[in-house]
Amino acid sequence: MEGPDPLAEEIRTRLTSRQPVSDEQFDQLLPVRPRIRSASYWSSVEVAQTASRWLTEAGAQRVLDVGSGVGKFCSIAALSSSRRVWGVELRPDLALAARQLAQRLGAEVVILDGTLESVDPGRFDAFYFFNPFAEHLAEVHERYDERFPASVDGFINDVRIVERWLRAAPIGTAMVSYNGLGGRIPLSWVVEKSDLVNGDHLRLWVKRGLDDSNDAIIEVNEYLLPASRLASLIHGGDPRVKGNSLVARLVSPGSS
């Protein structure tokens, strides 16, 4: 029989009563490798608590963390909201570690193994994205490990799938993006809350209208710009976007 787990118990109590927990303390619950990479790869406790609160206020009941990693957001959100939270993760060792973390904390978390292709987005009324596809564009030494099948085509594929999810979602569906989602966000989605947390943008988006336009918002650095506007900047040779082949691929709806 396993003995008592005072660290997990203390963190659980603080999270369920929505009190702050330091990342240093929370990360002691993680295995060594994901703990070492925590600051760059996983949401901070503050980001996860704020995102979870915003999603709850927006009426979310079934939240999916897209690219859940070691499950830091999932466990924190499940305990903060007293609801089950789902994640999908392509790395099997991280999916397993996420399940173990949730079990240790007594958080109701379901981690799906696989990629976006294995997800039925219609099962969820809210999504969380902590810049999950950026690793495709990262230098080799910046990647979590060498097993990630990184490519620009992979990035475009993933953000196109998410765009289709967002277009198909019913009005009222919510999402939170942290440090960008990376892709095209249909104009039917509206930023309802925004904050700078730990130096990066945290945004609550809610779908408020019909998808009667192919245009979409694209994040370029800290700016949110319509693809149509970016297309005219590229066409005009504007130096801020000139030579940015990724933006050039994202401005056109559906083509990759």
Ligand SMILES: C[S@@+](CC[C@H](N)C(=O)[O-])C[C@H]1O[C@@H](n2cnc3c(N)ncnc32)[C@H](O)[C@@H]1O
């Ligand atoms: C920046 S981490 C974010 C982790 C977690 N959401 C959090 O906030 O703590 C991104 C994670 O997404 C996963 N990932 C990237 N692309 C994915 C895809 N297409 N399908 C499933 N998981 C993916 C990576 O393996 C990585 O664990």
